[in-house]
Amino acid sequence: MTLTTNVNVEAQAMEAKKASKKLMILSEEEKNQALNHLADVLEREYETILAANEKDLANGREKGFTDAFMDRLSLSKERVAEFAQGLRDVSKLEDPTGQVVTDWTLENGLQVEKVTVPLGVIGMIYEARPNVTVDATGLALKSGNAIVLKGGSSAINSNQAIVEVMHRGLEETKIPKEAVQFIASTDRAATNELFKMKEHIDVLIPRGGGKLIQAVVENATVPVLETGVGNCHIYVDKHADVEKAINILVNAKTDRPAVCNAAETLVVHKEWLNDNKDALIAALKENNIAVHGDEYILDIIPGSVLADEDDWANEYLSTDIAVKAVDDLTEAIAHIETYGTKHSEAIVTEDAESAETFFALVDAAALYHNASTRFTDGGALGFGAEIGISTQKLHARGPMGLPALTTVKFLMKGTGQIR
Amino acid sequence: MTLTTNVNVEAQAMEAKKASKKLMILSEEEKNQALNHLADVLEREYETILAANEKDLANGREKGFTDAFMDRLSLSKERVAEFAQGLRDVSKLEDPTGQVVTDWTLENGLQVEKVTVPLGVIGMIYEARPNVTVDATGLALKSGNAIVLKGGSSAINSNQAIVEVMHRGLEETKIPKEAVQFIASTDRAATNELFKMKEHIDVLIPRGGGKLIQAVVENATVPVLETGVGNCHIYVDKHADVEKAINILVNAKTDRPAVCNAAETLVVHKEWLNDNKDALIAALKENNIAVHGDEYILDIIPGSVLADEDDWANEYLSTDIAVKAVDDLTEAIAHIETYGTKHSEAIVTEDAESAETFFALVDAAALYHNASTRFTDGGALGFGAEIGISTQKLHARGPMGLPALTTVKFLMKGTGQIR
Secondary structure (H helix, E strand, O other): OOOOOOOOHHHHHHHHHHHHHHHOOOOHHHHHHHHHHHHHHHHHOHHHHHHHHHHHHHHHHHHOOOHHHHHHHOOOHHHHHHHHHHHHHHHHOOOOOOOEEEEEEOOOOOEEEEEEEEOOEEEEEEOOOOHHHHHHHHHHHHOOOEEEEEOOHHHHHHHHHHHHHHHHHHOOOOOOHHHEEEOOOOOHHHHHHHHOOOOOOOEEEEEOOHHHHHHHHHHOOOOEOOEOOOOEEEEEOOOOOHHHHHHHHHHHHHOOOOOOOOEEEEEEEHHHHHHHHHHHHHHHHHOOOEEEEOHHHHOOOOOOEEOOHHHHHOOOOOOEEEEEEEOOHHHHHHHHHHHOOOOEEEEEOOOHHHHHHHHHHOOOOEEEEEEOHHHOOOOOOOOOOOOEEEOOOOOOOEEEOHHHHEEEEEEEEEEEEOO | OOOOOOOOHHHHHHHHHHHHHHHOOOOHHHHHHHHHHHHHHHHHOHHHHHHHHHHHHHHHHHHOOOHHHHHHHOOOHHHHHHHHHHHHHHHHOOOOOOOEEEEEEOOOOOEEEEEEEEOOEEEEEEOOOOHHHHHHHHHHHHOOOEEEEEOOHHHHHHHHHHHHHHHHHHOOOOOOHHHEEEOOOOOHHHHHHHHOOOOOOOEEEEEOOHHHHHHHHHHOOOOEOOEOOOOEEEEEOOOOOHHHHHHHHHHHHHOOOOOOOOEEEEEEEHHHHHHHHHHHHHHHHHOOOEEEEOHHHHHHOOOOEEOOHHHHHOOOOOOEEEEEEEOOHHHHHHHHHHHOOOOEEEEEOOOHHHHHHHHHHOOOOEEEEEEOHHHOOOOOOOOOOOOEEEOOOOOOOEEEOHHHHEEEEEEEEEEEEOO
């Protein structure tokens, strides 16, 4: 497979826009048939995909990528079958477009209808995992949107093979294959070009680490749906139940440390800590959680090291945790406001008033009282499909399902009405 | 009144953010009381405002501003009373925050509630009219948001006096006066600083001409609610009723030529034009509409001048109109796609299928079949209050009421749930 770096990003974005006009008038059935056909074709041609994936894996080994990274990159017949099943599952979801949000008639007889419609063209910028190539395509097509895919360079052979297989599949459906565009370049300039395609791309969705997302937010003129960075806190209040606090902390920290809804900092009330330090220290030790604490914590938790600004501000995405001791709820909320990323924040307490204050004053997509932050997830909440977890306030906040890929039109039907 | 250019934009934005935390926990009643009190104080202190306005008017006369501009700038006792009434009207609207959008309980007992909450801090960047200072403040406070106001330099004395009066008023209410910040500077650098206050300002709303809006969209890292530029088209189809077509065209063009939902271009089917040119020519003449046409039009409409790219692409905001003759609906839609600003577009036709195609394929906030584009307006549609007309697709599209100033939080109540 030859990877040209002379891609024409604008031409591809324009093709996507043109295709989106054909796609947006297809029926729900035509879109679902196409998704199911794509699923079949992916399963049938899995060997093509695995051969391309082998090239990426060889490159990865050469570059000495970590085992965890190689695992995310690596495909198998079973993983391809999972992609296919994902498309079939999406085909079964409710079509988010064509829904009448509200309608009314003015006194002069003008009929007003506010209807959901596709956004048009989605630009997806993502890192390692090749599954995003299929997942994002499925969600885009289901919601009547074309998609421009720009994956990470480490998976470029796999991604390109997947798109080529999907293109062959689309030729046998009502969806024009130009509705799925793949930017076959490892050149950063191509990504920067995408940022400016305001005429042709309706929204950019970055999926990946904080640096990628920051680059998109700062440089894109295309509107952005910001996803993912979660520097989540568990605040254990003075009135926290010991068992709940420890269960929630351990679960939020260790269940899947590398995901965005995992806990990164424990904020703990000094009184609770002094009463329950033995139980906490035992739980941390048992679960191999490494503590980076403030001065107060260093004296209490054996083996802890001093936390610096980086510890408070960034995600570990490992079983490390930052621990801050506070005198009261106000200090806890102030710490979360300074360092939180507005993703998911939890309070553990038996005091209803403290929970209420926490809910009112902490500015985040998801707030928890006596539960693990791990529930901020489209799957766990029963959304059927998740495009990402929005950490912004406009358009969509928190876990985003298919409706986040739609906008509205006001349709006015008259008989000659004027003002 | 001394106008310092050494304003500290960041300090003001931070003050607004801090105040927003106090504001967002006030009750609906407390907010409404404050709005009504502000209305009383504005009426009581109208002379202070008029004295400051006189300075702006004197500056304006010196600079030779147009009559229309001076009219928008000019205040009177009656206009101040209208501002006050606007605040009272807003106080009567439904509180858009604290509404449960949806709630459900997971199998494990975790209760999930999606609730509307204020955005936090709104940054309003606007041009001449001082009424925006009051209107925007009223809408922000009603929805629980703090506001940072940056008005045009031509109205800076009026705006500052209005804010000072409101500050005095707020001191007698539960809303901290820091919730209303006024950037008292005519320096462009101050506006540019606002663009980057992502930490403290949650959304920027530009109100004014295309250049202002473009500058905000291109330079802001704060999310933007894009409003207002309307290069609106009336497409008169082959099967258009003559009377409806002419009434709608004349109304959309001449009722209020300077507003964003006024028509700027007539796209007309050649067959209809040839059958109905006498009626059209008479109507254009009677209403003093100056025609800038393509080659085809020049031969048909007496007195028309040749349109260039600027005519197709920009708003006249006057009784001038661009006129393009087309062979069919497809050509009409293509023209609108090239030059439209996704605001309001109309088709006049008795053919239901053409109307349906127009509705499906034209990408705009509001589409009209046999009615004037002038109805794209929060007032005309019965929204009660309008923050602006969004021409973007994310968050809010078309006329925006109070809900556009809110976001959501997912509130999760558990009893120790973990994954």
